[in-house]
Amino acid sequence: MGAGSTCACGMSRRRLLGAAGIAGAAVVGASACGTRDEDRPKPQDVLRGTVVAQTTDVPEGGGTIVVEGKIVLTQPEPGDYRAYSAVCPHAGCTIQEVEVNIHCLCHGSEFDIATGQPLAGPATSPLEELAISVSGTDITLE
Numbered sequence: 302m303g304a305g306s307t308c309a310c311g312m313s314r315r316r317l318l319g320a321a322g323i324a325g326a327a328v329v330g331a332s333a334c335g336t337r338d339e340d341r342p343k344p345q346d347v348l349r350g351t352v353v354a355q356t357t358d359v360p361e362g363g364g365t366i367v368v369e370g371k372i373v374l375t376q377p378e379p380g381d382y383r384a385y386s387a388v389c390p391h392a393g394c395t396i397q398e399v400e401v402n403i404h405c406l407c408h409g410s411e412f413d414i415a416t417g418q419p420l421a422g423p424a425t426s427p428l429e430e431l432a433i434s435v436s437g438t439d440i441t442l443e
């Protein structure tokens with residue numbers, strides 16, 4: 302499978318716009334309420350211990366976005382799967398696109414699919430890496 306992107310929910314869209322940006326803005330607004338970010342439940346928490354995608358959903362040299370739980374799954378090398386939070390560290394938008402890099406379309410940040418490190422744009426912090434395990438074709442969020 303070549304580089305590209307698909308949604309683990311079965312859609313084959315390259316961009317997830319609109320509601321994702323609005324959801325990201327809501328997260329930013331909530332950050333001003335006084336609760337420390339590390340104490341706040343994360344969108345991924347509801348999916349911990351569950352299968353979030355199949356390996357066949359994640360193209361080699363690219364990735365996909367699991368909208369529920371805001372998870373970016375990538376496969377930088379054949380059989381090497383990585384997971385990151387889809388919450389952009391710049392201003393909290395939900396990552397909308399994965400091609401050769403991970404793209405946040407809100408302000409143009411790009412992140413490396415192998416490391417989550419910022420490559421371009423206003424973001425200066427990496428995406429949060431998430432622990433996953435692969436059994437057969439099942440990708441489970443740990």
Ligand code: FES
Nearest residue numbers: 389391392405408
């Ligand atoms: S919120 Fe992602 S680049 Fe600004």
